[in-house]
Amino acid sequence: MxxxxxxxxxxxxxPPALLLWFVACSGSSPSEPVNSGGSPSSSxxxxxxxxxxGAGSVSGSPGLSGSPGVGGMSVAMGGAAVGVGGAAAxxxxxxxxxxxSAGGAIGSSAGSAMTDPCASVTCGTGxxxxxxxxxxxxxxxxxxxxxxxxxxHDHCGSCTTACTADGSCVSGKxxxxxxxxxxxxxxxxxxxxxxxxxxxxxxxxxxxxxxxxGAMNEYDWNNSAVCGACVEITNSQNQQKVTVQIxxxxxxKGNEQWCFQxxxxxxxxxxxxxxxGASNNNPAVTWKFxxxxxTTGNLKYYFDKGSQQYYLAxxxxxxxxxxxxxxxxxxxxxxxxxxxxxNTYELKSGAGTGTLTFRLTxxxxxxxxxxxxxxxxxxxxxxxxxxxxP
Numbered sequence: 001m002x003x004x005x006x007x008x009x010x011x012x013x014x015p016p017a018l019l020l021w022f023v024a025c026s027g028s029s030p031s032e033p034v035n036s037g038g039s040p041s042s043s044x045x046x047x048x049x050x051x052x053x054g055a056g057s058v059s060g061s062p063g064l065s066g067s068p069g070v071g072g073m074s075v076a077m078g079g080a081a082v083g084v085g086g087a088a089a090x091x092x093x094x095x096x097x098x099x100x101s102a103g104g105a106i107g108s109s110a111g112s113a114m115t116d117p118c119a120s121v122t123c124g125t126g127x128x129x130x131x132x133x134x135x136x137x138x139x140x141x142x143x144x145x146x147x148x149x150x151x152x153h154d155h156c157g158s159c160t161t162a163c164t165a166d167g168s169c170v171s172g173k174x175x176x177x178x179x180x181x182x183x184x185x186x187x188x189x190x191x192x193x194x195x196x197x198x199x200x201x202x203x204x205x206x207x208x209x210x211x212x213x214g215a216m217n218e219y220d221w222n223n224s225a226v227c228g229a230c231v232e233i234t235n236s237q238n239q240q241k242v243t244v245q246i247x248x249x250x251x252x253k254g255n256e257q258w259c260f261q262x263x264x265x266x267x268x269x270x271x272x273x274x275x276x277g278a279s280n281n282n283p284a285v286t287w288k289f290x291x292x293x294x295t296t297g298n299l300k301y302y303f304d305k306g307s308q309q310y311y312l313a314x315x316x317x318x319x320x321x322x323x324x325x326x327x328x329x330x331x332x333x334x335x336x337x338x339x340x341x342x343n344t345y346e347l348k349s350g351a352g353t354g355t356l357t358f359r360l361t362x363x364x365x366x367x368x369x370x371x372x373x374x375x376x377x378x379x380x381x382x383x384x385x386x387x388x389x390p
Contacts, residue, residue: 118131157169163176171334175361187285188265189258192272200247201248212269212271219259219262231266231288234276236284236286298384300380302315310349326339329357364386369384
């Protein structure tokens with residue numbers, strides 16, 4: 001092969017036209033590499049010249065000790081490869097060659113293996129690795145566990161917020177109960193009556209009533225808001241006392257003499273009237289709301305006989321404190337039920353069938369979550385009970 005003295009005069013960029021002339025004069029075939037006339041310099045001298053223009057492949061040998069290889073028609077310049085457009089200028093459409101990296105072999109990221117950031121990560125139950133870190137499929141990851149920060153007592157709204165010991169987490173906010181009972185003493189009269197129906201106004205089946213119960217006058221009844229409350233009655237004549245549960249209503253119509261507005265009248269079942277010494281008269285009394293200390297066991301739920309998939313009507317029973325609010329979970333979201341004046345909690349669109357999840361709040365802001373199987377015209381035992389208030 002022939003050498004050309006201009007290669008020894010220092011680095012310079014060779015015009016494309018001159019390169020084409022040089023190849024033509026070399027006498028070599030297009031696929032034969034053209035040698036520069038000696039071994040590549042260790043101090044930035046020229047490297048071997050790559051394949052002739054038009055081939056477009058990478059065939060230049062990398063330079064040594066900082067001398068870049070020549071891809072296509074590049075010329076080494078003091079250790080830094082300067083490309084002249086590869087072979088595109090000569091062949092028109094051929095892929096440009098790629099010069100070798102200074103002082104090393106040609107590198108290509110395309111040939112490198114991709115590293116999975118989750119390959120060495122082990123996640124817990126209900127978790128999935130994403131970009132090298134564990135994430136919860138549902139809920140939030142707190143101290144390695146997935147929690148529902150909308151309901152979790154110890155992680156309410158965030159991983160670091162815990163509710164008080166007697167509080168609850170409701171929709172991501174802590175709710176703290178306040179025992180502030182109504183202790184006002186009211187003055188009125190009592191009468192007694194005998195039930196002739198299978199259901200009382202609080203929507204309790206008659207067969208479930210306690211030993212002592214009473215019917216509150218329409219105005220203190222307050223659209224069934226006092227259903228399940230307990231009152232302590234004191235006979236003003238003999239000071240005998242009895243505690244009864246309010247399960248029924250004494251309407252004004254038909255009882256105008258007794259159950260008028262402001263009368264604070266209570267109609268008692270015969271056993272309660274006898275316990276307070278009022279079996280043969282209608283004495284004046286005083287009464288006040290008190291805790292239902294005789295309540296034992298968990299809540300119960302009476303499902304109205306019309307309850308089904310697309311209509312829900314349920315009455316909570318045996319609650320230690322009066323229920324103020326009731327919700328049911330539908331498609332993972334709690335929906336408040338409407339409280340009727342005959343003490344059912346309704347959802348006219350229904351909540352489906354099977355086991356239903358309820359969230360109940362009493363008048364003191366105690367919150368419990370309970371479950372019960374929908375069973376029309378049946379009483380179903382719950383699993384929870386409200387905390388007592390002094």
